[in-house]
Amino acid sequence: MMLREDRSPRRYEAALKVRGAARFTAEIPVASMLHAALVLSPLPSGRVGRIDAGEALALPGIVRVLTHAEMPRIDRPGVLIPLQGPDVHHAGQPVALVAATTPAAARRGAASVEVAYERRPAILNLADGEPFAPKTAGRTATDSRRGDPETALRQAEVAIGRRYTTATNNHHPMEPQCVTAQWDGERLTVLTTTQAVFAHRLAIAECFGLRPEDVRIVSHYLGGGFGAKGGAWFPHLVMAIAAARVLGRPLRLELTREQMFTLTGRRQETVQDLKLGATKDGRLTAIVHESLAPTSMFGEYADALATVTRVLHACPNVATRQRLARVNAPQPNPARAPGEGPGSFALESALDELAYELDLDPLELRLRNIAAHDQHVDLPWSSNGLRECYRAGAASFGWARRPMRPGSLREGHQAIGIGMAAACYPAYRMASEAAVGIGADGRVKVRCGTQDMGSGTYTVLAQLAAEALGMSYAEVDVELGDSLLPEGPYSGGSMATASFTPAVETAARDLRGRLLALASADAASPLAGIAPERMSIADGMIRSGNRSEPVSELVARRAPQGLEARAGAAPEARPDFSAFGFGAVFAEVRVDSDLGEVRVSRLTAAYAAGRILNPLLARSQFVGGLIWGVGMALHEATVMDPHLGRVVGTSLADYLIPVHADMPAFDIHMVEEDEPRLGSGGVKGIGMLGTVGTAAAIANAVFHATGRRVRDLPIRVEHLLRPD
């Protein structure tokens, strides 16, 4: 069933945003606030010596310069809260904080602080680190094994082994991270750019020995996050809160774009070895996926690089293994489709290479290996729409007309290529609460302490309540982004919507039941005496047969203070099924044969990701996911100087985010699925899926255009230069 976008409710907060009237964190005025600027270490490893703030303190507007000597100690293992000690673990680490009356004064002050360092040896490259096994990879086990892949590889009729690498990426949401911390005795209010008001409330309370209810976190509008405003931002958030306590005044810290290269996490680079074994007719018999990625000197983080490998294609013998090595670099953390993005580049590139070894159409190879159940956990799928995604995507794209031989398609000095890849992403959920209420004015209010990164959370919260209650979308108000609200989910891992949907729907249905019971029991109502199950609510009217009453009149009469229902929902402890969203991506590229320039000209993608609440906004999320794949494939790389350990080029002129004209024509298909077994109300999550497989589809298309197999991302013009 194809979904219609034109009937979707429009974005809830759009009218504010197009006027520039939505106030983001850095735009909320706070009385008598100071502004912070950071002094950063230029060295990747060392020890801070004497800090001379004399010149800075003499400048107008400077209030104080804080170093590790003045800051309170905070015990938080596994994360590097800055200004806790003299040790420097990566270039760009804050070593002092300047507080001033204006942001410009603070910046000038920071530029005037002189810091002496004792230089220490540093490990600057992944290859120089000592590999070790992390405790987990994302939310999954580090290693996995089924069958006997080594024997199966030895005995395979066809086998390949290839190495793939991906670059360090930075998230770069358009809004820089910001925090304004206000202390009032032992109570704390934090206005910040966070993807997790509740998780941050708890963690901050722990850091400062406060009761969680004495900490309030507010994040009403969030200018993108993509992973950079969760755990990655936390250490600097805590630093600013601690500094505000020392200063005894509200303090605002707003990161610069340059600092967003080093202080807000990064997608870790990867080196991945992929071995595939297959029969001559293209049945996979073995997969071995081994990877190495860097982590920081102080924290441990591994992307779940092998998730897709473990489940996407049917294969009896699979081993996956992930290792980390410590380097003197910023802490990596999840970035859109963490692990699944870079991991699928390796797997789906290798599948394409295998297809050419077998001389088999790459789509046909995948069709021959559709997994009938989740072999990794040995459970049935809740549903698996992959075959339908292949069919819908291929038909719309025109895959059947693709010649197998690379270099077959040309237009002038452009070589044209077509490639594809498959995608999947786990349907995660977490516990969530929500409240749905109605006032005497007939307006509905949904309250849920989650956040809207721009993905459309305000909109779907309003929609869910309106639909479950029988009220119109325009009559619903939403409150989110505040830890005073019922506890809502983290915005990440494509799990927010799946988590709050059942809570909102349950609360709204409960409220509906109470309204109907009220009408039934109310002698003054035209509906008095009618059984609630014989009533309906639509467009704000309660109806039964030819009798009706506006909901607002009933509430005004019987509950003038309003009514509210609250509900919670939590994931199944041990589900007897496995739930994933699936997709297929088809890419067309054009490569300038003399210059090596690659442009993606078309992207068709089909997704089967459970119940789609708002096709208009869902399409935006899928396209948004795809462009992260385009960026990963062709543009984005945070380059580290191999000798200095610093980021080379720290502006958006250096870190290349795709621009308008880099974008292909998008053709998105949503395959709706009936998912009665999912406790999420059928929602699977969609934000990550578009970034899975996309880089591989593009690299596979580049191979088809040029005959050059590029196994290192991003693909550079140098990779495609023809020899003279």
Added chain:
Amino acid sequence: MSKTHVTTTINGEPTEYLCEASQSMLDVLRDELDLTGTKEGCGSGDCGACSIIVDDRLVCACLMLGAEAEGRRVLTIEGMSHGDKLHPLQQKFIEMAALQCGVCTPGMLIAAKALLDRNPNPSETEVRFGLAGNLCRCTGYDKIVRAVLDVAAEQRETTR
């Protein structure tokens, strides 16, 4: 500290302010005048979130000094709508969902207005290159480009 006194026109309103010589127009708008619709994405002219129109030219407010506004006419996102009456581009962005997080949106709209003011009949390529200075990390630009082309077509229709 000596400040520069500036007399200018912002969104049609005569406006006066004091600023430091090195203070950018972006900081003046956001910090001195509380016009926070103009966003700060980079401070180096690379993202376009702070796009404003000065004497009919599109510029980044972060690349202009506040002092330079003396005697100029400045248009920011706050001046694009009139009361409840949105500019057709704003209306179309809502209808077509051509925005997500909303940080690039004001700059994108101002840049799109500047583009259509000069070229009421742009090709898709002209829109894509004309708006290349406005980065968006959420949308993939697809709906933005289509919204701008749609508004251009509708405006041609109504002026015919």
Added chain:
Amino acid sequence: MMEAQYRAPGSVDEAVALMAGAGGKGRVLAGGTDLLVQMRAGMVAPGLIVDVKRIAEMTAISQIAGAWRVGAAVTGAEIHDHAGLKKAWPGVVEAINLIGSKQVQGRASAGGNLCNASPAADSVPALVAAGAIATVQGPNGRREVPVEQIPAGPGKTSLKPGEIVVSFTLPARPAGSGDAYLRLIPRTEMDIAVVGCGVNLTMKDGTCTAARVALGAVAPTVLLVEGAAKALVGSKLDDKAIEAAAAACRAACKPIDDKRGTIVYRTKIAGVLLKRAVAIAAERARSN
């Protein structure tokens, strides 16, 4: 550190006097697309900012006896809208219009692009190929300098202390002339050139009678490649001549390896861009 002063003088004489009075602490503000970023990053802290955009001579485009004079602070957007200049020097106009985005074009000037002295500046190879002359004024008066003599290395110019680039003069040239500028960048827009190539040709009866070729981003300064010009002049722009010019370009390259491009790639691409730019310039020369 001193808080800066801002001045917007109305004449070049006044601007030069202000700069002289600032004793090395003065910075000229044209478009500000480099200066404001450097100030914000704390890389420079000028005591005096001299805004030259209120000086008529520096913000005007005029034609004198077939030559075009372009004020050094004229913005890219104004140049874009100038039909006469665009018809006469399409390559120069295209090159200036490639500096950054539309927003940057609303501010950026060829004078600023030249004085910022980036080896990858887009307008400079086109101006050098055009044979543009810069008018420079300083404490010791005015002088005329070929544009290629102004960059002295990355971030360095040959300007003397207190000197300001006032304008550029694009010389009159015979009928049958055309110019072009091409560059290669990683994205479709907004990037700093990996390689840039400016070509300016005069054709008479199918034969190339004059040529200038300049390359950007392949050496510490923009290169005027005389060997390439020699290969073209006297030829009918046949494959052999163009290949010889491309070879001269490759031979002239002294690039660096950096994240934007490798030595091998830049060198090879210089030849490819030369060929494509010659084709465009020749086509323009034929229709002029």
